[in-house]
Structures are given as structure tokens and as C-alpha cells.
Amino acid sequence: MNMKHTLLAASAAALVLGAAAAKADIVVATAGPITGQYATFGEQMKKGIELAVQDINAAGGINGEKLKLEVGDDACDPKQAVAVANQLAKAGVKFVAGHFCSGSSIPASQVYAEEGMVQISPASTNPKLTEQGLSNVFRVCGRDDQQGTIAGKYLADTYKGKNIVILHDKSAYGKGLADETQKALNAAGVKEVLYEAYTAGEKDYSALVSKLKQVGANVVYVGGYHTEAGLLARQMKDQGVSAPIVSGDALVTNEYWSITGPAGEGTMMTFGPDPREMPDAKAVVERFRKAGYEPEGYTLYTYAALQIYAEAVKAAKSTDVAKVTAELHKTTYNTVIGTIGFDSKGDLTTPAYVWYRWNDGKYAQVK
Numbered sequence: 001m002n003m004k005h006t007l008l009a010a011s012a013a014a015l016v017l018g019a020a021a022a023k024a025d026i027v028v029a030t031a032g033p034i035t036g037q038y039a040t041f042g043e044q045m046k047k048g049i050e051l052a053v054q055d056i057n058a059a060g061g062i063n064g065e066k067l068k069l070e071v072g073d074d075a076c077d078p079k080q081a082v083a084v085a086n087q088l089a090k091a092g093v094k095f096v097a098g099h100f101c102s103g104s105s106i107p108a109s110q111v112y113a114e115e116g117m118v119q120i121s122p123a124s125t126n127p128k129l130t131e132q133g134l135s136n137v138f139r140v141c142g143r144d145d146q147q148g149t150i151a152g153k154y155l156a157d158t159y160k161g162k163n164i165v166i167l168h169d170k171s172a173y174g175k176g177l178a179d180e181t182q183k184a185l186n187a188a189g190v191k192e193v194l195y196e197a198y199t200a201g202e203k204d205y206s207a208l209v210s211k212l213k214q215v216g217a218n219v220v221y222v223g224g225y226h227t228e229a230g231l232l233a234r235q236m237k238d239q240g241v242s243a244p245i246v247s248g249d250a251l252v253t254n255e256y257w258s259i260t261g262p263a264g265e266g267t268m269m270t271f272g273p274d275p276r277e278m279p280d281a282k283a284v285v286e287r288f289r290k291a292g293y294e295p296e297g298y299t300l301y302t303y304a305a306l307q308i309y310a311e312a313v314k315a316a317k318s319t320d321v322a323k324v325t326a327e328l329h330k331t332t333y334n335t336v337i338g339t340i341g342f343d344s345k346g347d348l349t350t351p352a353y354v355w356y357r358w359n360d361g362k363y364a365q366v367k
Contacts, residue, residue, distance in 0.1 A: 034072075119138065
């Protein structure tokens with residue numbers, strides 16, 4: 001063998017060894033709105049999983065294998081979400097902490113099921129996600145029918161005999177939340193005076209605000225995201241509509257107040273108990289804050305999703321989807337967001353929602 005052939009053989013051997021080394025990594029991912037109008041949530045997810053990967057690798061990885069992170073940007077668009085899911089599958093991803101929007105998680109879940117990937121959503125609350133009968137799909141948040149039950153009861157108890165308006169943005173998340181809230185409200189014997197859809201992404205909701213004035217709205221339930229809800233709150237105040245906004249978990253971000261200013265005062269929303277106050281989250285929260293990042297919203301939910309997957313893989317001694325999902329369905333996990341267990345559908349066994357209120361530029365749990 002001449003020198004040239006020796007070099008070629010050595011190069012080929014190095015490539016094979018490199019491929020084997022790469023294969024030894026467990027590739028994990030998060031997928032969500034890294035860009036677009038909901039990018040604040042994409043950032044939360046990215047920050048959460050980045051620190052979880054860092055911490056797990058620093059502790060020796062999973063069964064001796066290090067984690068490698070991929071990040072997918074779906075911009076909360078269902079078609080883009082499917083494309084991202086396929087890209088992650090091609091990259092050899094075994095686990096996805098995602099997506100954020102239910103409208104993305106639901107179609108992407110079909111890809112993950114076909115490709116043998118575990119999906120744990122930190123944030124997608126539409127019931128359909130876990131009602132599809134897919135054994136590989138889980139979530140570490142509650143469901144819209146749980147949020148809606150609480151919201152509908154609150155509206156019925158607090159605003160009985162008043163003019164209640166329900167709005168939604170036509171998305172899987174927003175409409176699902178509005179429908180469940182309406183269902184619970186009506187079941188309590190109270191009827192809304194207006195049920196109306198609006199278009200996400202618009203800047204001017206003055207025509208909608210005029211309708212609120214016409215019906216004499218006393219409270220406005222918004223099934224949708226913080227960007228539009230924030231604009232609506234501001235434009236309501238500008239047009240003299242003093243009705244408070246009530247909404248769901250998508251308003252639990254400081255960006256809401258940066259849109260509303262004082263018009264956001266008194267806005268109420270449902271969300272899980274603040275994980276930043278959990279004893280098991282203390283060290284992680286401190287590290288985030290030391291790095292100059294406030295781990296609000298879904299940051300710790302995403303961290304927890306990877307924590308759970310890592311423990312399931314350790315127990316299964318494999319990344320095989322059937323073995324890992326079997327562990328996930330039968331075990332409870334201590335995480336930064338508390339003790340987590342999953343039912344047969346992949347939903348939380350002990351979901352919890354509480355009320356938060358915006359006051360003077362900050363949101364806090366209503367005790």
C-alpha cells in the first residue's frame with residue numbers, strides 16, 4: 001500500500017470513528033416559535049433546554065452518553081412545524097421538548113409517532129394533542145378543558161347578571177380555550193352576550209372594541225396570545241372600555257405589560273403554580289438569574305421536560321421509544337416544576353391551575 005492509499009484508509013477510518021462518536025450522542029431538541037410574534041416563548045423554551053442539557057452533560061450525560069441539542073423554529077405555523085419535525089427526525093433526534101403552540105404540536109406529533117421520537121410539550125394545552133391515541137406524546141402542562149373549567153366558573157360566579165364577552169383568535173389554542181370556557185360558563189347557567197373571533201397578527205382592533213362598547217361589556221375573556229390581548233387591552237382603554245381582560249396561560253409573560261402599559265392593570269389569567277417558587281427549582285432559578293435571565297413562563301417547564309426524559313432513558317437503559325414511553329407512563333418524576341406523573345394519554349395525573357393578576361407592571365399569583 002503506498003502512502004496515498006495509507007492516508008486515504010486512515011481518513012476513511014477516521015470518518016467511521018467520527019460517525020460512531022457522533023452516534024454515541026443522544027440528540028435532543030426543542031421546537032417552538034424561535035422567531036415571529038410569539039418568539040418570547042420560543043426563547044423561554046430554548047433557554048430552558050439549553051441549561052438542562054448543560055446540567056445533564058455536566059453530571060455525565062445519560063447512561064454515559066452526552067446530549068447534543070437541536071433547535072427547531074416553527075414560528076407557531078402548523079406547516080412549518082411539520083417541516084421542522086421532519087428535519088429533526090433526519091437529524092436523529094430522539095426527544096423533542098415541544099412545541100409551544102397547540103396548532104404546531106398536533107400535526108408535528110404525527111411525525112414523531114411515525115419516526116419513533118418521544119414528544120413532551122411544555123406548553124401545548126389543546127386536549128386533542130393527547131386524545132389522538134399516540135403513546136409517545138406527553139405534556140407537562142394542563143389542558144384547555146381544565147383551564148376553561150376554572151375560567152368559566154370564575155366568570156359565572158363573579159359576573160353573573162353582567163355582560164360577559166368571549167373572544168378567540170381562531171387558533172387551536174385560542175379557540176379551544178374559549179370554547180371550553182364558554183362550555184363551563186353555560187353549564188353554570190350563565191350565557192355570554194357576545195362570542196366573537198378576531199384575526200391574529202392585526203394591529204387595529206378598533207372595530208372589535210366598538211362591538212364591546214355596543215354590548216356594554218363588563219368583562220372580556222380572551223382565548224389567544226399576549227400580543228393581540230395586549231393590543232386589545234390598550235385599544236379598549238383608549239376607547240373608554242373599562243372591562244377587565246381574563247385569559248389563559250399565554251399572558252404569563254412580561255412582554256404583555258410592555259404592550260399594554262397601565263391598560264394591563266387587573267388582567268387575570270390561569271396558569272400552573274409558579275415553578276420559580278418550587279424548592280427543587282431554587283438552584284436552577286438562581287443560575288438563570290445569575291446569567292441575567294428571568295426563567296418565567298415555560299422556561300422551567302422545558303427544563304423539566306428534558307429532566308423527565310433523561311430519567312426515563314436511564315431507567316429504560318435505552319432510547320428505544322417503546323421502552324422509554326413505558327417508563328414515562330409508569331413512573332413519577334421529581335422535577336423543577338414539582339412531582340410529575342402521566343396518565344395513559346400522556347396528560348398530567350395531578351394538573352393544577354391557579355389565578356394570576358397583573359398589577360403595576362408585574363404578575364403574581366392570587367393567594
